[in-house]
Amino acid sequence: MKRETLPLTLFFAILFGVCYSATSWLAALHASLPSWNFAFETRVPFIPSFAILYLTIIPALLLAPLFFPTRDALTPLFFTLCVETVVACAFFLVMPLTSAFVRPPTHGWIGFVFRFADTLNLQSNQFPSLH
Numbered sequence: 001m002k003r004e005t006l007p008l009t010l011f012f013a014i015l016f017g018v019c020y021s022a023t024s025w026l027a028a029l030h031a032s033l034p035s036w037n038f039a040f041e042t043r044v045p046f047i048p049s050f051a052i053l054y055l056t057i058i059p060a061l062l063l064a065p066l067f068f069p070t071r072d073a074l075t076p077l078f079f080t081l082c083v084e085t086v087v088a089c090a091f092f093l094v095m096p097l098t099s100a101f102v103r104p105p106t107h108g109w110i111g112f113v114f115r116f117a118d119t120l121n122l123q124s125n126q127f128p129s130l131h
Contacts, residue, residue, distance in 0.1 A: 005065040008078040015082055019089045020122070027096035027124035036102035048106045049119035096124040
């Protein structure tokens with residue numbers, strides 16, 4: 001990561017962390033939250049190993065400065081991610097939801113991976129998902 005892209009990368013990381021944590025905390029203050037889902041979603045199989053795919057977003061974002069090595073190249077992605085995060089947080093605050101599904105138990109090493117991903121997911125982060 002070049003020195004000129006570091007401020008943008010750090011700013012987005014801080015913005016996302018603060019917004020994501022604060023909106024999750026505010027949603028948790030509700031005594032109860034509604035759930036909302038489509039009927040077809042109950043037929044989607046639960047595959048815990050898909051958590052590995054979910055977790056690829058973190059390295060993908062960390063690699064972005066390597067693909068956009070200058071401030072001018074990184075700025076459009078930075079701006080888009082910041083706007084997307086702020087808009088998603090606004091929706092999340094207006095309409096926090098709870099999961100309509102009971103997560104089946106997971107075991108073994110993939111269970112650990114799934115539980116880690118689920119912890120990062122936070123609660124009530126359903127519409128739209130902030131990640």
